[in-house]
Amino acid sequence: MKSGNKINPFKTKGYFGDFGGRYVPEMLIPALDELEKAYLDALKDKSFQQEFEHILKTYSGRPTPLYFAENLTKRLKGAKIYLKQEGLGQTGSHKVNNAIGQALLAKRMGKKRLIAETGAGQHGLATATVAAKFGFECEIFMGLTDIKRQRPNVFWMEQLGAKVTPVTTGNMTLKDAVNEALRNWIETLDTTHCLMGSVLSAHPYPVIVRNFQSVIGKEVITQIKQAEGRLPDYLIACVGGGSNSIGLFYPFLDFDNVKMIGVEAGGLGISTGKHSARFAKGKLGMIEGYRSLFLQDKDGRSRETHSVAAGLDYIGIGPEHAYLHSIGRVSYTSATDKEVLEALKLLIKTEGIIPALESSHALVECIKVAPKLGKDKVIVVNVSGRGDKDIFIVAEALKDKEWTEFLRDKIKEADK
Amino acid sequence: MSNSINNNKALMTHIVLGYPNFEANKKLIKVMADAGTDYIEMQIPFSDPIADGPTIVNANQKALISGTSLSDCIKFAGEMAAAFKEINFLFMTYYNIIFSTGISKFINDVKKKNLYGLIVPDIPFDEDKEGFFQECRNNSINPVYVFSPGTTDERLKKIGSVASGFVYCTSRVGITGAGKDPHQKLNSYITNAKKIVNLPVAVGFGIDNAAKAKKIAEFADIIVIGSKVLNIVDEAGRNFQKPAFKFLSDIKKSLS
Numbered sequence: 001m002k003s004g005n006k007i008n009p010f011k012t013k014g015y016f017g018d019f020g021g022r023y024v025p026e027m028l029i030p031a032l033d034e035l036e037k038a039y040l041d042a043l044k045d046k047s048f049q050q051e052f053e054h055i056l057k058t059y060s061g062r063p064t065p066l067y068f069a070e071n072l073t074k075r076l077k078g079a080k081i082y083l084k085q086e087g088l089g090q091t092g093s094h095k096v097n098n099a100i101g102q103a104l105l106a107k108r109m110g111k112k113r114l115i116a117e118t119g120a121g122q123h124g125l126a127t128a129t130v131a132a133k134f135g136f137e138c139e140i141f142m143g144l145t146d147i148k149r150q151r152p153n154v155f156w157m158e159q160l161g162a163k164v165t166p167v168t169t170g171n172m173t174l175k176d177a178v179n180e181a182l183r184n185w186i187e188t189l190d191t192t193h194c195l196m197g198s199v200l201s202a203h204p205y206p207v208i209v210r211n212f213q214s215v216i217g218k219e220v221i222t223q224i225k226q227a228e229g230r231l232p233d234y235l236i237a238c239v240g241g242g243s244n245s246i247g248l249f250y251p252f253l254d255f256d257n258v259k260m261i262g263v264e265a266g267g268l269g270i271s272t273g274k275h276s277a278r279f280a281k282g283k284l285g286m287i288e289g290y291r292s293l294f295l296q297d298k299d300g301r302s303r304e305t306h307s308v309a310a311g312l313d314y315i316g317i318g319p320e321h322a323y324l325h326s327i328g329r330v331s332y333t334s335a336t337d338k339e340v341l342e343a344l345k346l347l348i349k350t351e352g353i354i355p356a357l358e359s360s361h362a363l364v365e366c367i368k369v370a371p372k373l374g375k376d377k378v379i380v381v382n383v384s385g386r387g388d389k390d391i392f393i394v395a396e397a398l399k400d401k402e403w404t405e406f407l408r409d410k411i412k413e414a415d416k
Numbered sequence: 417m418s419n420s421i422n423n424n425k426a427l428m429t430h431i432v433l434g435y436p437n438f439e440a441n442k443k444l445i446k447v448m449a450d451a452g453t454d455y456i457e458m459q460i461p462f463s464d465p466i467a468d469g470p471t472i473v474n475a476n477q478k479a480l481i482s483g484t485s486l487s488d489c490i491k492f493a494g495e496m497a498a499a500f501k502e503i504n505f506l507f508m509t510y511y512n513i514i515f516s517t518g519i520s521k522f523i524n525d526v527k528k529k530n531l532y533g534l535i536v537p538d539i540p541f542d543e544d545k546e547g548f549f550q551e552c553r554n555n556s557i558n559p560v561y562v563f564s565p566g567t568t569d570e571r572l573k574k575i576g577s578v579a580s581g582f583v584y585c586t587s588r589v590g591i592t593g594a595g596k597d598p599h600q601k602l603n604s605y606i607t608n609a610k611k612i613v614n615l616p617v618a619v620g621f622g623i624d625n626a627a628k629a630k631k632i633a634e635f636a637d638i639i640v641i642g643s644k645v646l647n648i649v650d651e652a653g654r655n656f657q658k659p660a661f662k663f664l665s666d667i668k669k670s671l672s
Contacts (some may be wrong), residue, residue, distance in 0.1 A: 030568070288464055300515065
């Protein structure tokens with residue numbers, strides 16, 4: 001075991017190497033300072049951690065299982081594959097871990113209202129859920145493109161009492177929702193906590209979200225030791241902003257024998273330009289409040305991105321990932337929309353598990369890596385969410401005629 | 417170049433370059449000059465303008481869709497600075513545009529076009545790894561720092577040391593946009609801030625009529641009008657010159 005991979009940004013003014021910081025209007029600085037103070041204060045308070053863990057256990061169903069995917073392993077004829085089943089928690093994805101943690105922080109700060117950005121809607125759903133549970137007013141900002149492709153999540157957010165505000169600027173996806181959430185926050189600082197959903201934006205968000213999500217990796221350490229008596233050889237997770245992957249990776253960073261792979265959205269293929277592969281095509285910059293790699297044009301403006309998975313369809317990468325990439329601790333690759341659909345079908349058929357489109361990116365890499373490894377090797381894949389929410393997209397992509405028929409009938413019924 | 421910061425308070429206005437097009441920008445700048453505008457912020461459109469409200473966000477987006485490039489903006493700015501020598505022109509934009517070009521190259525380009533300064537709201541002095549503020553000052557380009565009521569005295573001290581020309585305080589904690597009331601203790605906040613930064617203070621955000629402008633000019637040195645002019649231009653369409661002139665000259669009169 002070696003150290004040096006783990007950074008405490010509270011001691012580095014919010015930087016992970018050259019990445020991170022606070023590239024925000026001066027008027028946000030007091031609010032970020034307040035959040036940092038409240039968080040450091042909560043860290044010293046044992047009852048805060050106890051309450052967090054209690055809610056994760058009793059409300060969200062943690063620990064989530066680490067499942068040995070025996071059928072998939074046999075099929076791929078290589079390394080043993082374990083799936084961390086984050087989709088089995090409350091709201092169906094890992095997003096709820098962070099939402100619970102930040103809701104408890106907001107309560108400590110005396111805030112009455114939660115706002116959040118969302119891409120796939122999973123983080124919006126998690127935020128709306130904790131708002132309902134803890135009694136916060138709630139507003140979710142979501143790009144119009146994403147609202148159109150993730151209607152089921154919008155429906156549930158609204159049922160949970162949240163106001164879902166469509167964002168119609170830019171690409172109308174996650175980055176535009178982040179901008180709008182920040183703008184709304186600037187206008188409502190006194191009453192509102194901005195519940196950032198990923199390890200991005202200005203310090204201290206990346207470290208707070210990472211710490212709340214680290215529960216994933218901590219559980220895996222215990223679970224894999226029980227199952228295999230040792231640590232895994234590989235960890236694989238998808239990377240949008242990077243919260244589920246950092247949650248899995250972080251507790252393992254100092255175990256040098258554990259290799260880690262982050263999988264970005266390759267969209268229609270890197271060469272088409274329609275993707276969200278920041279490590280393949282991103283440049284250093286500062287957009288949306290932090291310094292990291294971003295997909296940008298020659299003048300430094302953010303470029304349009306694409307992915308079949310709304311949760312990965314984003315211009316920037318969390319600063320800690322940019323750092324881990326720069327020191328070579330984690331390697332990053334990408335999976336195309338087409339490969340993702342194949343991986344999704346394979347997991348459903350072999351294991352009876354329906355993964356989210358986002359998480360299916362990690363499976364693509366697992367399918368590539370596992371057969372090349374010996375049967376004594378162990379891979380852990382983070383299935384960060386379940387795929388129920390994707391039924392419209394997947395059914396359309398698979399050109400399922402009966403589904404189309406079903407939709408037509410539903411419309412007819414609704415029109416009556 | 418004029419510098420009217422004495423008894424008469426100065427007026428700064430704002431345009432988004434390329435919105436709706438450079439021809440209209442030129443006409444609007446002429447109107448602003450005729451109305452006695454002292455400073456004009458020319459915003460280089462950006463994809464993610466997080467400090468801006470709906471009016472300016474919309475203008476940024478349309479300017480980008482119509483293909484406004486950075487080099488177009490720099491060229492246009494040079495033409496305006498040459499044509500309206502009585503006005504101090506500034507670029508307003510977001511830091512990634514400058515960083516992406518390269519700090520030295522960008523500032524050198526701005527210097528060649530005889531601009532007065534730069535307003536970049538998303539580069540707090542703590543994050544200035546590239547030496548942006550220093551490089552501006554070394555080249556006699558004024559870095560105008562934006563802050564708001566709520567910025568602490570300790571930070572104001574640093575702001576006073578990195579900024580030059582003047583500083584820009586928002587009238588309230590919020591994003592740009594017309595029609596909202598200023599911070600309740602704005603007067604005493606600005607009076608205190610002025611002593612600490614030791615520079616003239618511009619106040620903007622939400623100033624949309626002459627009465628408001630006059631009231632804020634009691635303690636501010638420069639009044640900034642942003643979204644309201646854009647609103648007038650958007651509403652009036654092609655015949656924006658007359659209403660825009662009337663609005664701005666009323667404001668200017670209220671400041672003397």
